[in-house]
Amino acid sequence: MSSGTSVHCIVVTPERTELDAQCEALKLPMYDGELGILPGRAPMVGRLGYGLLKLQSATGEQSWFVDGGFVQVTRDGVYVLTNRLLKPEQIDRKSAEEELQRATEMVATTPQTRSVKERALAQARGKLRISS
Amino acid sequence: MANIRQLDKRRKSVRNIRKITRTMELIATARFKKAMDRAAAATDYTKRITQIVQDLANSGASVSHPLLVAHDTVKAVDILVLTANRGLCGGYNGSLVRVAAQRRSEIQEQADAGQTSVSGKRGISAFRYAGIPIEKTYTQFDDQPSFDAVAKIADELIYRFVSGQVDRVDVAYTQFISSSKQVPVVETLLPFAGLDVSSSAGTTSAGTTSTGQESNVRDDYEFLPNASAILEEVVPASFRARLFKCFLDAAVSEQIARMVAMKSATENAGDIIKGLSRTYNRARQSKITQEIMEIIGGVEALG
Structure with missing residues (x-):
């Protein structure tokens, strides 16, 4: 997490690890609205709502639908625990x-x-x- | 001689059966690998959840949730039995049904109500045969149980427990210990005990083992909205993951059981074929000898 200018984002569902990527910044759909995470964010545990998880990287922005759950921000990465991760097209x-x-x-x-x-x-x- | 033809016919049919059992063994092996990978992939989630619970407990939040509290009087006990949809897997279904039926009769001695739910066609028919009434049946789970389907069952159990319709929930499944050892067990899922370990004893032991390097630099977590609200969500999620784990274990164990059963069936078929071939050859040889004797006898009579 604190390593340089990128955020390590890992999304796990009960079935498997869906996503493991590096990005510059990410936006989380919290229970009460969007929350942006930049490199070096202080450790946090939070409840997620139902909305889009957006990953910003050099190649552009990617987004996924997150079906509730939690997020844990630690010094080595952002862990998103959700029941399901879907592409918006799905x-x-x-x-x-x-x-x-x-x-x-x-x-x-x-x-x-x-x-x-x-x-x-x-x-x-x-x-x-x-x-x- | 009809005997020879019969022997040959039997040998052919055993050979066919061996072909089938060998194929089934190969299929079970492939499915076992897949199921194993899935089970391994699912551990990430449970690890993460225990980590969160750990952090919650470390931050001083009291770990309390309706799912963790045992009811004062146990009047109704639900039991969920996870068997396979298909047979030909050795003692897998039989031993599980035995364990489950035994627990059920124990339950009936202390509690007057409760539902018996069975997953898998084999278990359903075994329970019907034994005359045990079943409230709910599930047949949609095969070698790759989906989390969504399991979550539905979990939510229903949570609802029944929280609303006081049931005071305890047991689940009977085949626990996967290693690829050479699987044991049919009955575990009590609700009241949920999966968190107690990590919150009380775990703060000292797991805190130093699993997060060894991090323990000296303790993170002070910020909780959004607050620790208790997160706990409210974490406990049911953890329960769902726990039940899902039971289903995954059952699926892996089933494939292993089938693999082992089919392997020994194939070997046994080979032995039978060997024995049959020997008798067949002996019978054929004695027939030939007999015919030669007859011909010689005929020639001698003519000459």
Whole structure:
């Protein structure tokens, strides 16, 4: 992390390590908005929301959809832990709309069901934002 | 002589079976390698999660979550049994079903309610045969279980546990210890114990072993939004990863079991073929000898 002018970004999902790349800067979709990371960022652990992870390198900007999870910034790299990492093209607007519809229709009467519903809503909205 | 023809026929059919078992062994070997790679790739995530929990505990945050708390009275216990969809893998399914059924009867002595869920066609039919009622069945898991499908089951279990419908969740699966040792085990998944080790004892032991060089330069982490909110997310994620690990272990063990079973079947078929060939040759030779004797006898009678 502190090594020179690049950030080492590693994305792991429960299935495998999806991405292991060096970049100049990256933007993370946090639970409450975007967070930029530059080389030398102080150590941090944070919750991720549903949105785009953007990697800025000399060749240009690349982006992926991150499906919730956490991020851990250490002195040797940025570790993103998420359930799924998708290319923005892989997100279909129609199915995202359907997901949102289903999430809105969920009946939430207890705190547990409410948190399930909120999560589903945030997930569907995040997908919808990207697909448009 | 009909006997000779029969022997030859049997030898041919054994040869065919050997071809099949050898192919199955090769397929199982290939699948085992794939499943093994997947299982190895999945460890990164669990490692990272334990690291985060470690850092949370080191920063002084109290590790508490509904999933970690044992319920006062255990009335309902769920058991999830992970078997294979297909047979021909030696004692893999049989020994697992035995272990699971035993635990289930133990559970029934102490708890009055709870669901029995079975994954894999073999386990389902074995439980049906034993007359054990099954609430949920899953047959979609083969040699490469997907995390999404496992996460759904995990979320359901989390919901049942948190809402008080169930007080304990056990899972029966074949644990992968090494490529020459797999053991059918029953583990208690909920209340979740996977974090306790790393938060209390782990702060001293794992803190010096796994992150040996870093321990002298301790990082003070900034938590967004705060440590407890992250913990709220980390615990279910860790549980999901744990359950996924069980599925991966089961898949790897199944392929190994099949590989071993098919290897011995192939070898056995070879032995049978050897024996049959010997009897066949002996029978043929004695037939030839007999025919010669008959001809000689005929010639002598004529002369």
